[in-house]
Amino acid sequence: MNHDAYLDSYIREILNTVKSIAMVGASPVNVRPSYFAFKYLAQRGYDMIPVNPGHVGKSLLGKPFVASLADIGRPVDMIDIFRNSSRIPPVVDEALKLVTLPKVIWMQLGARDDEAAAKAEAAGIKVVMNRCPKIEYGRLSSEISWMGVNSRTLSSKRAPIPTQGMRLSLNRTSVSGGETAASDRAAKDKNDLS
Amino acid sequence: MTDRLPGFSTLAVHAGAQPDPTTGARATPIYQTTSFVFNDADHAASLFGLQAFGNIYTRIGNPTNAVLEERVAALEGGTAALAVASGHAAQVVVLQQLLRPGDEFIAARKLYGGSINQFTHAFKSFGWNVMWGDPDDIGSFERAVTPHTKAIFIESIANPSGSVTDIAAISAIARKAGVPLIVDNTLATPYLIRPIDHGADIVVHSLTKFLAGHGNSLGGIIVDAGTFDWSKGNKYPMLSEPRPEYHGIRIHETFGNFAFAIACRVLGLRDLGPALSPFNAFLILTGIETLPLRMQKHCENARAVAEFLAGHAKVAAVNYAGLPGDKYHSLASKYAPKGAGALFTFSLKGGYDAGVNLVSNLKLFSHLANVGDTRSLVIHPASTTHSQLDDAQKTKAGAAPDVVRLSIGIEDKEDLIADLEQALTA
Ligand SMILES: Cc1ncc(COP(=O)(O)O)c(C=O)c1O
Numbered sequence: 001m002n003h004d005a006y007l008d009s010y011i012r013e014i015l016n017t018v019k020s021i022a023m024v025g026a027s028p029v030n031v032r033p034s035y036f037a038f039k040y041l042a043q044r045g046y047d048m049i050p051v052n053p054g055h056v057g058k059s060l061l062g063k064p065f066v067a068s069l070a071d072i073g074r075p076v077d078m079i080d081i082f083r084n085s086s087r088i089p090p091v092v093d094e095a096l097k098l099v100t101l102p103k104v105i106w107m108q109l110g111a112r113d114d115e116a117a118a119k120a121e122a123a124g125i126k127v128v129m130n131r132c133p134k135i136e137y138g139r140l141s142s143e144i145s146w147m148g149v150n151s152r153t154l155s156s157k158r159a160p161i162p163t164q165g166m167r168l169s170l171n172r173t174s175v176s177g178g179e180t181a182a183s184d185r186a187a188k189d190k191n192d193l194s
Numbered sequence: 195m196t197d198r199l200p201g202f203s204t205l206a207v208h209a210g211a212q213p214d215p216t217t218g219a220r221a222t223p224i225y226q227t228t229s230f231v232f233n234d235a236d237h238a239a240s241l242f243g244l245q246a247f248g249n250i251y252t253r254i255g256n257p258t259n260a261v262l263e264e265r266v267a268a269l270e271g272g273t274a275a276l277a278v279a280s281g282h283a284a285q286v287v288v289l290q291q292l293l294r295p296g297d298e299f300i301a302a303r304k305l306y307g308g309s310i311n312q313f314t315h316a317f318k319s320f321g322w323n324v325m326w327g328d329p330d331d332i333g334s335f336e337r338a339v340t341p342h343t344k345a346i347f348i349e350s351i352a353n354p355s356g357s358v359t360d361i362a363a364i365s366a367i368a369r370k371a372g373v374p375l376i377v378d379n380t381l382a383t384p385y386l387i388r389p390i391d392h393g394a395d396i397v398v399h400s401l402t403k404f405l406a407g408h409g410n411s412l413g414g415i416i417v418d419a420g421t422f423d424w425s426k427g428n429k430y431p432m433l434s435e436p437r438p439e440y441h442g443i444r445i446h447e448t449f450g451n452f453a454f455a456i457a458c459r460v461l462g463l464r465d466l467g468p469a470l471s472p473f474n475a476f477l478i479l480t481g482i483e484t485l486p487l488r489m490q491k492h493c494e495n496a497r498a499v500a501e502f503l504a505g506h507a508k509v510a511a512v513n514y515a516g517l518p519g520d521k522y523h524s525l526a527s528k529y530a531p532k533g534a535g536a537l538f539t540f541s542l543k544g545g546y547d548a549g550v551n552l553v554s555n556l557k558l559f560s561h562l563a564n565v566g567d568t569r570s571l572v573i574h575p576a577s578t579t580h581s582q583l584d585d586a587q588k589t590k591a592g593a594a595p596d597v598v599r600l601s602i603g604i605e606d607k608e609d610l611i612a613d614l615e616q617a618l619t620a
Contacts, residue, residue: 148277149267156213186421187451
């Protein structure tokens with residue numbers, strides 16, 4: 001698996017199939033990126049679970065915080081880790097001890113740990129690193145185009161007007177890989193140095 | 195399994211656009227409105243807090259403009275773009291994100307005269323200090339780097355000289371200095387040169403020229419390559435530090451590889467205000483659909499006209515990088531193999547007076563201060579676009595007193611040559 005650049009088909013398949021997402025490091029503070037992403041994914045119909053031992057007893061947009069992945073008490077499809085790269089390994093180890101393994105482990109924009117990723121992949125789990133699921137969902141649905149962002153997708157179909165809780169079609173034609181190759185290259189250079 | 199990659203001409207027609215969700219309109223509608231209703235208070239708050247994708251007010255973003263932004267980002271191979279009212283507005287908005295009073299940036303001496311002017315005078319009043327580098331002496335850029343340097347600015351193909359800049363060599367200097375390279379790609383357009391492929395971190399355009407292409411609309415755009423690490427070394431606080439106007443959001447942390455385009459929108463355009471009219475965005479988008487076809491014709495005609503002039507007894511010199519033997523021909527072959535653009539200069543044996551005469555004798559070429567129109571254009575830079583510069587600056591910028599600049603249109607080349615022939619003999 002090349003973690004410097006992902007094919008749209010790989011990301012699309014993940015976002016089209018997972019239903020529940022546990023967000024480790026979710027913040028109740030409404031200017032933190034984790035809060036934005038949690039709210040957006042909930043609005044797009046995902047079953048969101050906030051995981052953060054510092055906020056047990058509170059809830060995030062009506063969903064109660066749990067202290068750990070084990071405390072969720074039911075299988076989840078995807079674990080989205082909103083922690084720095086240095087905090088990734090224990091979360092992945094914790095995920096690998098769950099009775100039912102998640103299908104996907106996703107590490108946020110800026111977070112990457114190739115060793116932890118290899119461990120998860122060896123257990124049959126799909127891994128995405130250094131990406132944001134909100135941005136990827138917005139990109140593949142082209143909803144992010146409102147911000148002038150290059151969705152790297154094309155479509156000649158009329159799209160529905162998004163409403164609260166609505167899942168959008170992510171099945172547009174990809175212009176993927178090549179067109180923002182420069183930014184993938186830069187990410188790779190950065191990782192090679194660090 | 196790999197995803198198939200559409201080509202440049204397909205992107206020029208389709209990128210960013212899709213049938214209107216409400217009406218099914220296939221051409222991009224002109225959303226000529228100042229503002230957009232919110233679904234409810236929470237939706238409004240999310241939009242203002244940069245938490246949701248959507249529209250608020252046309253000074254910050256507009257759906258017609260968004261199509262233009264995504265289209266140019268796709269053509270340049272960038273992560274995102276921001277359209278603004280003019281090429282000059284794009285330059286102000288870019289540098290506002292990068293420089294604080296007392297900071298410096300290095301600019302190529304060979305630039306559009308208006309940019310030299312903007313950098314020398316207007317930006318000086320903001321406390322942004324320009325240092326000059328000579329694209330014919332790449333080392334001069336490196337020597338101009340100081341601890342206060344925040345960016346390097348060049349033109350891919352320079353106005354008025356039509357010279358081609360060694361983007362990769364200057365990118366290496368920018369990289370070493372830890373500053374972004376900004377490339378004004380107005381005269382090349384992404385059809386001829388994609389600066390991001392050669393190491394540019396930010397691309398700007400005057401859309402007014404070849405991209406819009408019909409001489410009917412002002413516009414500018416900023417493209418984010420997504421390649422620069424804004425958080426490294428705390429040199430770019432607009433991107434790396436919490437923003438008080440957005441409750442402490444850090445733009446780079448939140449928006450990743452399109453953070454620069456977002457900063458330009460929410461800190462630059464929102465506060466400085468040079469918004470592009472949606473009507474102009476529509477005209478520019480329509481122009482871009484035929485960009486590949488027009489650029490082919492522009493380049494073919496320019497080469498034929500340059501060859502004609504080079505063989506004419508009254509012509510002293512032709513400076514067109516597309517001609518073998520030109521000083522910039524090898525750079526043109528490397529960076530712009532499809533053609534060296536449609537802008538070039540030449541000088542007449544009769545000097546200044548002969549130049550002025552030629553301009554007044556032409557019947558098809560229009561004498562005006564623009565480039566990149568479907569129509570062929572002529573100007574005498576020393577007395578117009580570059581008139582604010584002194585003689586030494588003029589010569590360095592490629593606008594010496596005897597120089598005439600042509601912007602070759604998409605008419606029949608035989609007619610352009612005949613017009614020049616009669617004007618030279620008249
Ligand atoms: C290379 C170049 N950059 C920038 C500009 C400024 O663009 P605008 O006139 O759209 O502000 C021009 C205009 O002539 C230009 O030729």
